[in-house]
Amino acid sequence: MIDDNTSDVESRARRGEAAAFGQLIRRYDHDLRNVVWSVLRSPRLIDDVMQTSYERAFRNIESFDGRSAIKTWLSSICYRTAIDHARYEGRRRHTSLDDETATARYDSTLASGIDVESQTIDRDELERAMQQLSSGEAAVLTMTAGLGYSYDEVATIMGLARGTVASRASRARQRLQQELRS
DSSP: OOHHHHHHHHHHHHTTTTHHHHHHHHHHHHHHHHHHHHHHOOHHHHHHHHHHHHHHHHHGGOOOOOOOOOHHHHHHHHHHHHHHHHHHHTTOOOOOOOHHHHHHSSSSGGGGGOOOOOOOOOOOHHHHHHHTTTTTHHHHHIIIIIIIOOHHHHHHHHHHHHHHHHHHHHHHHHHHHHHHHH
8 A cells, every 4th residue: 555655755766856766766776685695695795786777767657657666676786786776786796705604694584584384494594495596496485485575576577477477386285395395
């Protein structure tokens, strides 16, 4: 539900008002960072991708047509920017111990949305299990189970059919549960 204040802030942001756009970013930053995290899985890359995403969104805010919620539109930009960055990094991949250590410390909200048959999950176990998923599976699972996006919203964000999102989410949940059992 959108209250009058949210609607006013969105309207002003759509007209290019930087302060209003900043309010939107502050309101949605945590969830948007988790969208990027679901693709990159590296805390050291997130700030740069977020900056690029926010610059793209601000430059294009006037083209937002309202067919989806503004949060969904912003998430889509963040997701695509993260994918672009992951492709770039994939060509020059360097894994360091610092990245792997930092991964375990990043604040993810995913555990709250996963049914693991009443077992207690250690954060490190969850991170290890998530690392076993493909980036597409991790992204769908993070957005649906962790951030509470609907399948329709995730389909919009990722540019996929709703059925594809539902299928990936189901497979990701099954794989994650298998990883957590092992």
